Amino acid sequence: MDFTHLLSERTGKMGASAIREILKVVGQPGMVSLAGGIPSPDSFPMERIKQLTDKVFTKYGSAAFQYDLTEGFTPLREVMAVYLSQRGIHVSPEEVTIQSGSQGVLDSLCKVLISAGDKIAVEAPTYLGAIQAFKPYEPEFVRIEMDEDGLIPESLEDVLKNHKIKFVYTVPTFQNPTGRSISLDRRKKIAEIIIKYGALLVEDDPYSNLRYSGDALPAIKTMAPDNVIYITTLSKVLAPGLRIGICVAPEVISRWMVITKQGVDLHTSTFSQAIAAEYVGGGYLEQQLPNIIELYRPKHAAMLSALDKYFPPGFTFSRPEGGMFIWAEGPKGLDMEKIYWKAIKRNVAFVPGKYFFTQAGEGLSTMRLNFTMSEVVVIESAIEILADVLKKEG
């Protein structure tokens, strides 16, 4: 039987499968993927996870396998409150909620806030997973301009002045897809603007721990605590397969997000949360972080120098001080999806940048390159091949 006629209106509008389709070939044997957004398995502290898993059995017993509070596993909320406070986000454990990855935070946030047609402001480009979380709730996207220093405060103020915005969504540090970070000066201005307009800003912060050079930037949450929903995750500093997202939101929103989450998955895996509680609480996150940074630093350097060496003139690329991505932009008129298919034939994959824009026709000549999943020599040769494909096209 074909039940297509039963699909909801939102399903018809989602059309989220274009990128899934083009990325299907990435898994082919022999493919070098600069397409993913995933951490290297070498970054997972496997011995430590094993040891903490054993501890979870003795410390929590069957409680680690039972139904638990929707808000999150209490010991994890407690240690995350301490962890966040050390980073200038002063919260009590009751203000911290645990969700099923950052993705889970974004979904419940939309369910609580977005009615069809509501406006949300996003950077252009923005995180693809956020677009996928937002779209089923049928918002209207309003574009905020960015440059090498991240989101432009004046553009944000324009948007807030001229539109009724439910929330502003930003990845301020080592943004996915561009790798860009909002400068300290701009963060201060952004904080002032959202306070001035009584606006709500969603600060998605998965990457700020992955800094290879330069000085740490404070979260916008520290500058406008009442106006910011802060999201972080253990996916890049422990293991994504545990699916642990962390959220600090204003009380009324947080309370509704919990009620909403109860309908979505009751709660996040108790066992995963218990392991995460022991990892963060035991100080192992801080211990492991330098190892992860040392793992990624040469990859990051290798990609930047290969881009310098091989990429044809007319191309610009971001020079992030951390994170997982570099963003490259080719000359106007270049069709990066066409390049994608040619590169695939030579066993190199990346993500055409247009998928990170909410409006069709934008970012056609851009690409996102990931450097965490491949070895240094592989990155160098992959960039050389990509450059060759681009030159033949140019």
Place this chain on the structure above:
Amino acid sequence: MDFTHLLSERTGKMGASAIREILKVVGQPGMVSLAGGIPSPDSFPMERIKQLTDKVFTKYGSAAFQYDLTEGFTPLREVMAVYLSQRGIHVSPEEVTIQSGSQGVLDSLCKVLISAGDKIAVEAPTYLGAIQAFKPYEPEFVRIEMDEDGLIPESLEDVLKNHKIKFVYTVPTFQNPTGRSISLDRRKKIAEIIIKYGALLVEDDPYSNLRYSGDALPAIKTMAPDNVIYITTLSKVLAPGLRIGICVAPEVISRWMVITKQGVDLHTSTFSQAIAAEYVGGGYLEQQLPNIIELYRPKHAAMLSALDKYFPPGFTFSRPEGGMFIWAEGPKGLDMEKIYWKAIKRNVAFVPGKYFFTQAGEGLSTMRLNFTMSEVVVIESAIEILADVLKKEG
């Protein structure tokens, strides 16, 4: 800042917190709870889980902690396909998807199928968690009548004849909240009716493994495979904290549910799924099931005999052959929520039955009693106390 004005229209309509509020007192020290719907921690095969967790580290290594396919962890889909086939549901691994608990299945199902105002048909009473999953999508609930033999086929046919129904939702075996099972004869009729009307039926089957007497009943899915979305879970036969739900749905719906789930949580905890794969694949579910049944059988018997012995005349209750719940109904005019607060004062909790109905004013004199979480002697004394409260009220 108060961001109440930013809440979505659906949030305003959810109002899902009444039961949360009344159940808050259940956690008080000294309370005997017949309110929960949770398995006894004594049913968790802790030694086995520990052993299989160790095996996951050696067998899958870092892959058990990495991002994974939204559809589910391949080894788990493979063993679940075999498991379901043994129960008459013949599917390939590709047709099985893993979600974050049954709750996750219900959420993504609604996202894919329900536009505001669409009609879904539910038993009266029905599973509270399903109501909580459905409500944010703003459906209209159409009531199907049931009696001691479960959902009444004639009522279902009436509903399908007179309404445009997106799907029919039923828990056919040891229903939550009533404990009732749809008889074999009725299952056949229901299968015929949904085929005749080209209707979609959602069969939620968490409890059928927990049978203490009588003969197994085949899933409706086995009788109308094209028209049934089959949902089951490992929460009652392994451990709910792992959050593993299993779904078999028609292809077009399943595909959209996966795309939807990608936006909701990317995928279910890989580590949880790997443990589940080893548990089901190693035949340990079948090994553990008799232990769980022997654990619950005396509790089930104790509650039924205490009800027989102590409950006042004018009360009826279900006599299920399995599951986790018994449903009691008092004389018309009795306000079971009033009884609830009096029982709480005497340290016994249950769930007033009205919360399992989608329409206000229904089930006022009913209650759901859980027997899996308390010891036999505790069940006996709790029922005696409840009976005493009811007699004083009557």
